[in-house]
Amino acid sequence: MVLNPGGLLFHGRRFPCTIGRGGVSDAKREGDGATPAGIHRIVGMLYRPDRMARPTDWAVPIRLGDLWCDDPAHEDYNLMVRAPFSASHERLRRADPLYDLVILTDWNWPYAERGRGSAIFMHRWRRPGAPTEGCVALRADHLAWIATRIGYDTRLIVRPQP
Template identity: 75%
Template sequence: MVLTRAGLRFAGRLWPCTIGRGGVSADKREGDGATPVGCHHIVGMLYRPDRMARPADWAEPILPGDLWSDDAADAAYNQMVRAPYAPSHEALRRADPLYDLVLLTDWNWPVAQPGRGSAIFLHRWRRPGFPTEGCIAFRPDHLRRIAQAIAPGTRVIVPEGLAS
């Protein structure tokens, strides 16, 4: 997978996508809304079993109480955690469909450096052109097709030439 200005190139086609509101950055920081430059790898797949069938045999369900820590001062920063959880976090099981299917990358993981930014996911977009907080987002049916075609370790390349 290679991010281009026109979309994500993968499996012989160009998939329309949106990126972070902060554009592409070679110096990613927590809260900047940027998609980080680099060669990232898909390290996991999460899905809502109450909303869709398992998209791949290695996909893990998102259960009630599944959260993602985004508190740079917390020992579990940039890790999945469970409720109740006091430090800052993001709910993975959302009321909207944004995280019904999530591909996890190894950005700042497994050993997170505080302040470099928490998870970069591949997930569904809100609508075409609507930016993310740094993730890469796709049309829902495209995301499902991508999820079915990848394997753990698939590379997601964000070229430095795209940095603002």
């Protein structure tokens, strides 16, 4: 998968997508809203079993209480955690459909450098052109199509924008 100004290219198809409000960055930091440049491995997939069928045999259901730690000072920074959790976090089981299907990248994972950024996912977009907090977002049907075709060697390549 290659992300460039024309969208996301995967298996010979181009998909419109949105990126972080901070653009693409070679120096990603927590809270800057940027999508990190680089070659990112796909390391997991999460889905809402109450809203959709399991997309692949390796997708993991999002349960009530699943969170993602985004607190650079916490030992579980950039890891999935469970409620109750007192440090800063993002709720994975959201009321809106943005995280009904989440593809996890290896940005700053599994050994996170504090403050370098967390929770860089591929997920559903709010609407065309609406920026993310640093993730790559796509239309729901495009995300689902991509999810079923991800292989062990699939990479998300994010190039700096001119």
